[in-house]
Amino acid sequence: MNFNYSVEGGNFSKAGTASSQFKKVLKQLNVDPITIKRIVVALYEAEVNIVAHAWEGKIDIEVDMEKVYINLADKGPGIADINQAMKPGFSTASPSVREMGFGAGMGLMNIKNNVDSLHISSEVGKGTELEMTINLSSIISK
Amino acid sequence: MKIKDIAEILNAKVVCGEQFLNREISHVFASDLMSDVLTIDTENLLLLTGLTNIQTIRTSEMADVTNIVLVRNKAASEEMITLAKENRIVMLECSYSMFKSCGLLYQAGLQPVY
Numbered sequence: 001m002n003f004n005y006s007v008e009g010g011n012f013s014k015a016g017t018a019s020s021q022f023k024k025v026l027k028q029l030n031v032d033p034i035t036i037k038r039i040v041v042a043l044y045e046a047e048v049n050i051v052a053h054a055w056e057g058k059i060d061i062e063v064d065m066e067k068v069y070i071n072l073a074d075k076g077p078g079i080a081d082i083n084q085a086m087k088p089g090f091s092t093a094s095p096s097v098r099e100m101g102f103g104a105g106m107g108l109m110n111i112k113n114n115v116d117s118l119h120i121s122s123e124v125g126k127g128t129e130l131e132m133t134i135n136l137s138s139i140i141s142k
Numbered sequence: 143m144k145i146k147d148i149a150e151i152l153n154a155k156v157v158c159g160e161q162f163l164n165r166e167i168s169h170v171f172a173s174d175l176m177s178d179v180l181t182i183d184t185e186n187l188l189l190l191t192g193l194t195n196i197q198t199i200r201t202s203e204m205a206d207v208t209n210i211v212l213v214r215n216k217a218a219s220e221e222m223i224t225l226a227k228e229n230r231i232v233m234l235e236c237s238y239s240m241f242k243s244c245g246l247l248y249q250a251g252l253q254p255v256y
Contacts, residue, residue, distance in 0.1 A: 012195070012196070012197065013196055013221070015196075015197065015200065016196075016197065016200035016201075016203070016204070019200075019204060020200065020203060020204075023203070023204070033206070037183070037204075037205070037206055040204045041180045041204055041205065044180070044200070044201070044204045045177065045180065048197075099195075100176075100193075100195060100197045101174060101175055101176035101177075101179075101191075101193045101195070101197050101198065101201065102175075102176055102177055102197070104175050104177055104178075106175070106177035106178065106181075107177055110177055110180055110181060113181075
């Protein structure tokens with residue numbers, strides 16, 4: 001099953017609507033609540049990142065029996081140093097992002113802690129792509 | 143402790159979710175940083191926050207937080223109330239500071255998350 005959402009950069013009043021819609025899908029698919037929370041926390045942080053930093057973005061999600069694969073691709077300023085961006089506390093967020101309760105440099109760590117695999121690629125001046133996978137079967141057996 | 147007891151301790155006004163005032167609360171997390179709220183995985187949780195915008199409610203939705211107190215005399219917007227109602231969230235407004243609110247609830251026996 002495939003699900004696609006578009007994300008508008010800078011529009012904080014809509015930030016989280018894609019994550020909210022996909023959370024409802026996961027509930028309908030009877031995914032267990034612990035796994036749902038891991039997926040939506042990672043997805044929501046990544047969606048907020050697009051709103052906070054990029055001009056626009058797309059979220060493409062594939063769900064099968066074993067896993068949820070999420071691809072978030074944005075057009076935006078990109079990340080110059082991904083290792084630095086992964087460090088807790090490192091942030092380039094604007095004051096308006098901080099006013100929204102984000103921008104403390106915790107987002108990518110929060111994503112990493114909730115997914116089974118995470119791959120980030122970025123080109124400065126063009127955009128950033130996040131690929132994350134959450135295994136469904138391994139979590140259910142835990 | 144029930145949310146209605148918390149409302150009394152904090153002299154707080156119920157903004158929405160009156161039907162959920164009998165929910166049991168055991169733990170409290172106080173934060174204005176939503177990324178920290180997203181790391182919490184505790185049931186029967188109450189969130190104390192001074193952050194009043196739509197992301198407070200979105201974050202609560204994602205983190206399965208269904209009980210919120212807005213401190214420092216902040217008012218919930220209509221947009222926040224609508225989204226909170228959709229997500230079966232009970233939301234209170236309290237005129238006390240974060241410190242005073244935390245102190246009163248700690249004294250009353252509520253537990254920290256860590």
